[in-house]
Amino acid sequence: MAGVELTTVRKTYPNGAEAIFGVDMKINDGELVVFVGPSGCGKSTLLRMVAGLESITSGTIEIDGKVVNDVSPSERDVAMVFQNYALYPHMSVRGNMSYGLKNRNIPKAEIDQIVEKTAKTLRIYDYLDRQPNQLSGGQRQRVAMGRAIVRNPKVFLFDEPLSNLDAKLRVQMRIEIKRLQRSMNVTSIYVTHDQTEAMTLADRLAVINEGRVEQMGAPMELYSNPASLFVASFIGAPQINLIPVRFEAGKLGNGSLSLSGFSDLPTDTDLVLGVRPDALELGKSDQLKMNVELIEQHGGENLLYGALAGVVDKDGNSTEICLKSGQETLPAINEVLELGFDVSQAFVFRKDTGERLQ
Amino acid sequence: MIRSVINHTILLAGLAFLLVPIALIFFSSTHDTSTLTRQGLQLFPGSSAVQNYHDILFLEAGFADGITTLSMLKNSFIVGFGVAFLTTLFSLLSAFGIVYFRHQWSGFLFWLIFATLLFPLESRFITTFKVTTDLGLINTHMGIILPTLAAALGTFFFRQFFLTLPEEYAEAAILDGAGPWKFFKDFILPLSWARAGAVFVVSFMIGWNQYLWPVMISTDESMYTLIRGIQFVGQETGSGMAFVIISILPPFLMILGFQRWFFNDLSGGQ
Numbered sequence: 001m002a003g004v005e006l007t008t009v010r011k012t013y014p015n016g017a018e019a020i021f022g023v024d025m026k027i028n029d030g031e032l033v034v035f036v037g038p039s040g041c042g043k044s045t046l047l048r049m050v051a052g053l054e055s056i057t058s059g060t061i062e063i064d065g066k067v068v069n070d071v072s073p074s075e076r077d078v079a080m081v082f083q084n085y086a087l088y089p090h091m092s093v094r095g096n097m098s099y100g101l102k103n104r105n106i107p108k109a110e111i112d113q114i115v116e117k118t119a120k121t122l123r124i125y126d127y128l129d130r131q132p133n134q135l136s137g138g139q140r141q142r143v144a145m146g147r148a149i150v151r152n153p154k155v156f157l158f159d160e161p162l163s164n165l166d167a168k169l170r171v172q173m174r175i176e177i178k179r180l181q182r183s184m185n186v187t188s189i190y191v192t193h194d195q196t197e198a199m200t201l202a203d204r205l206a207v208i209n210e211g212r213v214e215q216m217g218a219p220m221e222l223y224s225n226p227a228s229l230f231v232a233s234f235i236g237a238p239q240i241n242l243i244p245v246r247f248e249a250g251k252l253g254n255g256s257l258s259l260s261g262f263s264d265l266p267t268d269t270d271l272v273l274g275v276r277p278d279a280l281e282l283g284k285s286d287q288l289k290m291n292v293e294l295i296e297q298h299g300g301e302n303l304l305y306g307a308l309a310g311v312v313d314k315d316g317n318s319t320e321i322c323l324k325s326g327q328e329t330l331p332a333i334n335e336v337l338e339l340g341f342d343v344s345q346a347f348v349f350r351k352d353t354g355e356r357l358q
Numbered sequence: 359m360i361r362s363v364i365n366h367t368i369l370l371a372g373l374a375f376l377l378v379p380i381a382l383i384f385f386s387s388t389h390d391t392s393t394l395t396r397q398g399l400q401l402f403p404g405s406s407a408v409q410n411y412h413d414i415l416f417l418e419a420g421f422a423d424g425i426t427t428l429s430m431l432k433n434s435f436i437v438g439f440g441v442a443f444l445t446t447l448f449s450l451l452s453a454f455g456i457v458y459f460r461h462q463w464s465g466f467l468f469w470l471i472f473a474t475l476l477f478p479l480e481s482r483f484i485t486t487f488k489v490t491t492d493l494g495l496i497n498t499h500m501g502i503i504l505p506t507l508a509a510a511l512g513t514f515f516f517r518q519f520f521l522t523l524p525e526e527y528a529e530a531a532i533l534d535g536a537g538p539w540k541f542f543k544d545f546i547l548p549l550s551w552a553r554a555g556a557v558f559v560v561s562f563m564i565g566w567n568q569y570l571w572p573v574m575i576s577t578d579e580s581m582y583t584l585i586r587g588i589q590f591v592g593q594e595t596g597s598g599m600a601f602v603i604i605s606i607l608p609p610f611l612m613i614l615g616f617q618r619w620f621f622n623d624l625s626g627g628q
Contacts, residue, residue: 080529
């Protein structure tokens with residue numbers, strides 16, 4: 001069991017491009033931390049630095065209390081599941097799973113025992129003698145997991161392991177990964193760009209943007225208390241409603257929109273009001289008016305999309321907003337709905353810096 | 359229908375174009391020399407096959423009768439296999455180095471190796487001869503083999519293949535505790551096996567068919583290869599034709615044996 005600690009970790013490529021700008025992070029023993037962010041934000045780079053596959057420009061990475069900056073990847077005692085699984089194509093499933101153990105000079109009988117036990121847990125025992133190209137996507141995924149598990153590493157690293165699976169399998173494997181991680185209680189870092197995966201898997205989430213950790217915390221904490229505009233817009237599906245406003249005469253306003261209940265906001269800059277689709281309530285008050293354009297019926301709930309009435313930008317485009325409501329809410333298209341929300345559940349951000357003000 | 363007739367005609371014409379010369383040689387090798395001198399090459403079997411092949415198998419030539427078909431066959435095999443084995447090995451190793459040890463000069467090194475394609479052995483005979491003699495390799499098998507090895511084609515072939523392999527193989531192997539040598543032995547070799555077979559066959563033929571370089575670098579009669587031996591048997595003699603057949607037989611059998619690997623890989627299939 002081991003924690004991972006990153007101290008002002010930076011990564012600059014030889015051509016001068018900076019990928020990681022000083023990351024500080026402490027991952028506790030047995031914790032599952034998810035790095036989430038858009039593609040190119042540096043989350044995979046950070047994971048690969050922990051694995052030792054990328055060099056560290058400055059700062060330190062500690063695993064189990066030991067600085068591993070100069071420790072070779074194989075001696076860091078980490079195991080990694082790759083996005084494309086990287087199963088060795090010329091080895092059977094058994095060969096794939098036992099290769100790392102063989103290189104560590106573990107006796108063959110013991111290897112067989114570990115591999116077979118793991119294969120049974122992952123329900124791939126019957127496929128031990130097959131080649132990777134004879135397996136389905138889900139089975140390959142399990143083999144990739146098995147190859148990591150047999151090593152019994154201090155830290156598990158997952159690099160978008162589910163993005164090559166179809167939607168249904170992805171949900172299944174997500175649950176399975178969570179269950180396995182719980183039962184093995186191994187410190188894990190999981191990289192994904194999928195916020196649903198991130199929300200559902202993580203003990204704690206680190207939202208990464210342009211090489212910096214924007215915010216780190218429990219998924220619900222990030223959802224209900226985002227530190228920045230980026231975190232608010234990245235976490236949550238459907239996406240948070242973002243309404244451009246300015247603070248004037250004690251009210252947030254734009255066009256015919258005028259919202260009270262906000263105070264102590266700067267008047268000299270553009271602001272963004274963020275309201276979650278599930279924080280909006282139908283008929284509660286008439287703070288916002290939405291002209292219904294599209295209804296998505298998801299079964300248990302309906303998502304209503306439409307233009308926010310009275311607010312247009314300088315190009316004449318309206319602001320789209322979304323309301324999450326029950327399955328019985330089925331207004332006609334072009335009907336105007338009056339929506340209200342609790343001011344305490346809304347966020348106000350500076351538009352230029354993304355900083356959260358309220 | 360018409361289309362397929364045309365297609366088949368073209369294919370048959372191509373086949374004839376390739377096979378008729380070999381058939382001519384083969385059938386001529388069954389006639390006696392006087393028939394060949396009087397009537398030219400033959401397209402039908404004759405009656406002197408046994409005599410011709412017997413003559414050629416027990417050929418003794420050279421200043422002291424030291425050149426025999428068997429000794430030439432032996433030399434050709436040593437040179438052929440030597441070139442094939444070493445070319446394949448060096449191509450694999452150099453491509454492995456270029457692709458997996460990403461040194462800042464590796465791109466430059468690769469193009470430098472690739473540029474050697476522009477300078478066939480014939481164009482650098484004088485310098486190569488000097489180097490080879492300085493190394494004391496005159497009149498040795500190694501002297502015939504070594505200069506042929508600098509063939510960038512194999513390196514290029516393997517490099518292109520390695521570049522198609524996902525980088526994650528190497529990374530997963532590193533995490534699994536495999537060093538460079540282990541990675542070469544456990545991944546590169548088994549994954550390149552079929553392709554290596556193709557390179558092996560092609561370089562075997564290059565080694566086997568060498569003519570000018572062996573003439574340059576070996577004067578000793580015990581170093582004669584089959585291709586050089588053709589000069590002793592005459593061009594329009596029955597036994598000469600038999601000799602040519604014997605000299606093309608081993609590469610032919612080799613291709614036959616490796617055919618599945620060979621065609622799979624040069625045509626890019628799996």
